[in-house]
Amino acid sequence: MVELIKVSKRYPPDVTALSSVSLSVDRGEMFFIIGRSGAGKTTILKLISSMEPPTSGLVEISGQTIHRLKGGKLAKLRQKIGVAYQDFKLLTDRTAAENIAISMEVSYKKPQIIRNRVRSLLEQLDLADKHDTITGELSRGEQQRVTLARAVANSPTMVLVDEPTGNLDADTTERVVKLLQNSHKSGATVIIATHDESIYRNTSCRIMELRQGAIHSIVRGDQA
């Protein structure tokens, strides 16, 4: 599903965020990226979602080199990817429900299906009472959960998540993990960048550790 081949990324003027990273993530796999702050986790996610081009190397999704895609083809691919990034902003003058509904509206889902899906996601994330709240008035942890709900709402084939539990207590963290596991169970490829050991401690999925922009190790969770 995702293939990185000798991918390097430099940001101007001279920051090397990733150097010669090669990696395959299978279709339907749940995959964790860990590493210290600045190790390159967010950069990998941005390359996979084609928000940043690699400086060298290839990033392929389902056999397509994504930084060579343009126009309609790129838009079509992006529709299949749900992203929840720290700097991927919500529309702060719209309600939580409206923000979550957006990805389904652009793919012309029926209003009743959208309404049910939005309510169900808000309930799963303990946000049922925030349905009609403007997201600008939500706490950071609540906004983070709305971002996640928006990412998974349209059942994308791939979900990319950056620090999904950074501002959350243990109980809410568990709800977020369950939501991501449900996405995974329904067939999505789920890639999660995190510092939060509690969310990968008991996993049997693969965990990749980045150190200073390079792969330090990739292990199965139960051997970690």
Ligand SMILES: Nc1ncnc2c1ncn2[C@@H]1O[C@H](COP(=O)(O)OP(=O)(O)OP(=O)(O)O)[C@@H](O)[C@H]1O
């Ligand atoms: N837009 C940018 N311009 C310049 N340098 C950048 C940019 N984005 C990231 N960097 C740098 O690239 C390196 C990797 O950053 P990245 O955000 O990928 O790390 P990270 O592992 O996600 O960190 P964190 O856990 O703190 O989010 C860091 O040194 C960072 O300062």
